[in-house]
Amino acid sequence: MRIAIQGTHGAFSEMAARRRWPELEPVFCHDFRAVVAAVHDGHADAGILPLENSLIGSVTQTYDLLHEAFEDGVLHLTHEVLLPVQLALHAVPGATLAGIRKVMSHPVALGQCRDWLEKHLPGAELITEWDTAGSAELAARLGDPTVAAIASVPAGERHGLATLATRIEDDATNQTRFLVFARADAELPSARAANGGGPLIHKTSLIITVDHTPGSLASCLQAFAARGVNLTALQSRPERSSPWTYRFYVDIEGARTDHRLVEALDTVEALAANLIVLGSYEAWTEGAVLWSTPRPVPPHYRKKPDMPLFDRRQYPDGTTVQVGSLVFGAKPPVLIAGPCSVEDEEQIITTAVAVAQAGADMLRGGAFKPRTSPYDFQGLGVHGLRLLQEARERTGLPFVTEVMSWEEVPLVAKFSDMLQIGARNMQNFALLRAVGRSGKPVMLKRGAGATVEEWLHAAEYILADGNPNVVLCERGIRTFERATRHTLDLNAVALVRERTHLPVIVDPSHAAGVASLVPALSLGALAAGACGLIVEVHPDPKTAKSDGAQSLDLPTFAELARQVHPDRSARARAAEAWFA
């Protein structure tokens, strides 16, 4: 195995390469460009280049070379190596630290020891050399006891120098990331695995060029996010010939052949002005920070289970979903209350305090609102989420709030206790998958025009992506009857209890569209087997920015809460204690 290395005997590149191929034959090169040429022209089987250092960042020259040298597809990346960088100060035997006037090394190494040099050799002249091991060789040749070199311990020993100080790097975590590359048509001898028996993790490195249009980079990155592909690095470099345009270097977890990456890379290729895949390679895992464990393959690649995951026969006794200390699917029923939309601080806090005192278990309120008309109030967005958080702090009530698009799942999940999928989005499959990956409990509302079968299969999407915490919510369907907003389908409540083990609750507010019907429908729903209710409540329904007609005022809700929890729920007692 001949490996092209920048530097001379004892260079960090050589130490790194030996971590993969202990018996390698080094082909020493003066600079990075010569390393690439040696592999390209077949003078070496592979080459190794430092890409970035954990203290000082990118080796920009390597990034630029990767672009230049990999564009034609002759070369590709094959392995990653992480090397702890431990630096020492060397000089000819007999030299003393006090006598040192000049310190030579590669500029990156000088940068890594800046604090130590300022403290221990404040007046010394710092001299930039082409290589760390090369500076040790030069110090040996000069034979001057006032000149020292910064290099690895093996490099100093190799050139017959005495070590004046070890571990002089400014941060003990200091490490450099190297990439090994070869001709795409060459077979490399197998390398030592980096994971010491742990999971084999691949990374893929890309260069993406995008047009100057809003969202062009974001849409490329979303191609990865949408498929749950983790990014481990993002770096930009200027495009030489056109000022203020950039190339983006992206490292992602996964091998090029993974289904998710194949799809994502196809998408990026279609979106980007240019895409270069530098290669897929075995990541260095020993002593590395591992960001994520490999995620489950998305559901459309899943093997179909013998029986749907939602099927009651999977768990004949039914399952429960927990939100904090609340349990859906058990007694007593969970009572969720709050405004349709979060409108302002006073409105949400007043409502939260009142429903908590009345005995509600959980707060609701929309921050992102699906509205029929684009001219209607669209919700307060992130500000609304912050107000809900404040209401939770004031009352102790957890809250559920709607998330409308998959991109916003991480945001809404960060704030809320439970994610609501609205009726209009019941079959937004990208959104269902994203909440499946979110790890948060989900309330899945039934679409106004969806059959029970479609509703259950929408739940299957979430379950299949690894999230078992799904609560179904019947909220009325569209029928010929126009006297009420929708028609509450109590058939469906009783039926899904037979068909699925998942808990089901009822939203009487959206079903009726009229506040006066809400108490009767609530009690009917519980009688039909619902394990909870979600009810719209507003301190002044007439002035509500959305769904005022169906919102209960505070006293009416308090009366309903008394009927739902005749003995006052444990939660209400806790709320009393909270406010005492």
Ligand code: PEP
């Ligand atoms: C809501 O809960 O305010 C809402 C918009 O509900 P649905 O999705 O059931 O219409």
Ligand code: MN
């Ligand atoms: Mn509403």
